[in-house]
Amino acid sequence: MREMQTSLLPAGIVVPTMDNTFFSRLADCAERFLYSKGCMALIMSSDNHAGKEKNQLRTLAAMGVRGILCVSGLSELPEGLVPDNLPMIWIDRKPSAERVIPCVSNDDRAAMAVAVNYLIRTGCRHILLLPGYLAETRTSPRVTGYEEALKKKGLKFDPAYILHRAGRNPSETETEELVRKTMESGLPVDAIITSSDRAAFGAITALHQVGLYVPEDVKLVCFDNSPYSAMAAPAITSMDRQPRKLAETACTHLLSMLRGENVPEETIVPVSLIRRDSTR
Numbered sequence: 143m144r145e146m147q148t149s150l151l152p153a154g155i156v157v158p159t160m161d162n163t164f165f166s167r168l169a170d171c172a173e174r175f176l177y178s179k180g181c182m183a184l185i186m187s188s189d190n191h192a193g194k195e196k197n198q199l200r201t202l203a204a205m206g207v208r209g210i211l212c213v214s215g216l217s218e219l220p221e222g223l224v225p226d227n228l229p230m231i232w233i234d235r236k237p238s239a240e241r242v243i244p245c246v247s248n249d250d251r252a253a254m255a256v257a258v259n260y261l262i263r264t265g266c267r268h269i270l271l272l273p274g275y276l277a278e279t280r281t282s283p284r285v286t287g288y289e290e291a292l293k294k295k296g297l298k299f300d301p302a303y304i305l306h307r308a309g310r311n312p313s314e315t316e317t318e319e320l321v322r323k324t325m326e327s328g329l330p331v332d333a334i335i336t337s338s339d340r341a342a343f344g345a346i347t348a349l350h351q352v353g354l355y356v357p358e359d360v361k362l363v364c365f366d367n368s369p370y371s372a373m374a375a376p377a378i379t380s381m382d383r384q385p386r387k388l389a390e391t392a393c394t395h396l397l398s399m400l401r402g403e404n405v406p407e408e409t410i411v412p413v414s415l416i417r418r419d420s421t422r
Contacts, residue, residue, distance in 0.1 A: 151180070151181045151182070151208045151209075151400070152181070152182050152183075152184060152205070152206065152207045152208060153176055153181050153182070153183050153184070153207055153208060153209045153210065153211065153396065154183070154184050154186065154198075154199075154202035154205075154207040154209070154210040154211070154212075155169055155172055155173065155183050155184065155185045155186070155210075155211045155212075156185075156186050156187075156188060156195060156198050156199065156202070156210065156211070156212040156213065156214070157169050157185070157186075157187055157188070157213045158187070158188055158189070158190045158195075158213055158214075158215050159187055159188075159189060159190055160185075160187045161312070162313070162338055162340065162366075163338070163339065163340075163366060163368035163369075163370065164338060164365075164366040164368065164383065164385055165187075165213060167368070167385040167386070167389075168213065168233060168234075168385045168388060168389050169185050169389075171385060171386045171388075171389035171390060172211055172389040172390075172392065172393050173185060175389060175390045175393045175394075176393050179393070179397060181208075181397075184202065184205075184207065186198045186202070188215060190215055190275055190309045191215075192215060192216055192278045195212075195214065195215060195216060196216070196220065196223060199212065199219075199223055199224050200223055200224070203223075203224050203225055203228055207228075208228075208229070208400060209228065209229040209230065209231075209396045209399065209400060210224065210228065210229070210230045210231070211230075211231050211233055211389075211392050211393065211396060212230065212231070212232055212233065213232075213233045213234045213235060214232060214235050214236075214237050215235070215275075215276050215278060216237040216278050217237055217238065217276075217278040218237050218238040218239065219237050219238070219239040219240075219243070221240045226241055229396055229399035229400060230243045230244075231243070231244050231245070231246060231392045231395050231396050231399075232244070232245040232246070232247070233245070233246050233247065233388055233389070233392045234246075234247050234248070234388065235247065235276075236408075242407055244395055244399075244405050244406060244407055244408070244409070245407070245408050245409070246388055246391045246392040246395065246409045246411065247388070247408075247409075247410065247411070248383050248384075248388070248410065248411055248412070248413045249283075249410050249412075249413070250282070250283040250284045250287065250413075251283040251284070251286050251287035251290070252287060252413070253284075253287065253365075253381050253383075253413040254271075254283070254284045254285075254286075254287030254288050254291065254335070255287045255288075255290065255291040256381070256413070256415055257335050257363050257381060257415065258287070258288055258291035258292060258295075258335070259291055259295070260363070260379075260415055260417075260421070261333045261335075261361060261363065261421065262291075262295050262297070264333075264361060264421055265332075266332045266333035266361055267297060267332060268303070268329075268330045268331050268332045268333070269288075269292075269303065269331075269332070269333040269334070269335060270303050270305065270321070270324060270331045270333065270334045270335070271284070271285065271288050271303060271304050271305070271334075271335050272305045272306075272307065272317055272320065272321075272334070272335070272336045272337055272341055272345070273285050273288075273304065273306070273337055274307070274337030274338070274341075274365075275306070275307045275308075275309040275313070275337075284337070285304055288304075288335075302329060303329075303331075305317075305320040305321070305324065307320065307341075312340070313337070313338055313340045313341045313344065314340045314341060314343050314344035314347070315344060316344070317336060317340075317341040317342075317344030317345055317348070318344035318345070318347045318348045318351075319348070320348075321334065321344065321345045321348035321349065322348035322351055322352060325348065325349065325352045325354065326352060331360060332359075332360060332361065333360060333361040333362070333363070333421075334360055334361075334362050334363070335362075335363045335364070335365075336362070336363075336364045336365070337364070337365050337366075338364060338365055338366050338368075339364050339366055339367075339368045339370045339371045339374070339378060339380070340370075341364065342362055342364035342371070342374070342378050342420075343370075343374070345362060346362065346374075356376055356420050357376065357419065357420050357421055357422055361379075361420060361421045362378055362379065362420040362421065363378070363379045363380065363381065363415075363420070363421060364378050364379075364380050364381070365380065365381045365383060366380065366381070366382075366383055366385075367380035367381060367382035367383065367416050368380075371416075371418070372418065374420075376418070376419035376420050376422075377418035377419045377420065378418055378419075378420045379415070379416065379417050379418045379419075379420045379421040380415075380416045380418070381413050381414070381415060381416070382413060382414045382415075382416050383411070383413050384411050384412070384413070387411045388411050391409055391411060395409070
């Protein structure tokens with residue numbers, strides 16, 4: 143089939159924040175890919191604020207964009223917020239919606255199981271999890287995967303080991319405070335899994351404040367595998383989520399929808415564990 147001429151077609155991209163390397167990488171890769179196909183992209187950051195995200199989606203639709211890529215923090219897409227005939231693709235997260243909206247994501251539940259099982263193999267039994275901030279309350283698949291992985295290994299799931307950020311301050315700042323308070327409480331911890339490299343840096347700072355070190359006292363795994371994970375001291379074991387693959391797959395699906403073609407309702411991009419010094 144001859145490719146549709148998409149020159150100067152506008153598209154919208156909404157991400158939760160641009161100061162997280164994973165989301166900024168997603169947005170950058172998506173914009174570059176769309177531009178290579180003759181599309182201009184308008185990038186918006188919701189600042190992890192549900193109301194702002196809704197306003198941005200509404201505004202993009204009113205501006206006449208031909209399609210939207212969205213990394214959403216919503217639990218559900220309000221009916222009528224975006225016209226039913228406006229192509230949309232969820233990336234990374236899939237809110238509920240009245241209509242079918244394709245999603246390109248990682249399997250965070252399975253990825254978390256990989257991280258937990260790896261730490262258990264290294265001898266860890268008390269694993270602290272910071273699953274990341276969501277603008278609206280909903281169950282994180284990372285928490286589900288964490289709980290399932292522990293139970294399959296015969297370990298007790300304790301909600302005290304799940305630390306949720308409030309989303310009011312930078313991830314490293316909130317993580318530092320949460321981890322420090324947890325360590326000072328006396329809760330036994332021999333490993334930490336964080337939602338990002340910035341959160342991992344906050345965890346390392348908190349551990350130093352209470353006289354503990356990575357990996358001698360506490361092993362550390364983070365998600366996203368940005369360049370900073372490898373540059374840290376010690377280099378941080380990380381879950382590589384392939385943001386470029388996520389972005390380009392989502393863009394390809396969006397362009398296919400603009401041509402009137404069907405695309406898969408769900409596309410999973412695999413996550414791989416990159417072992418480094420923080421878990422040696």
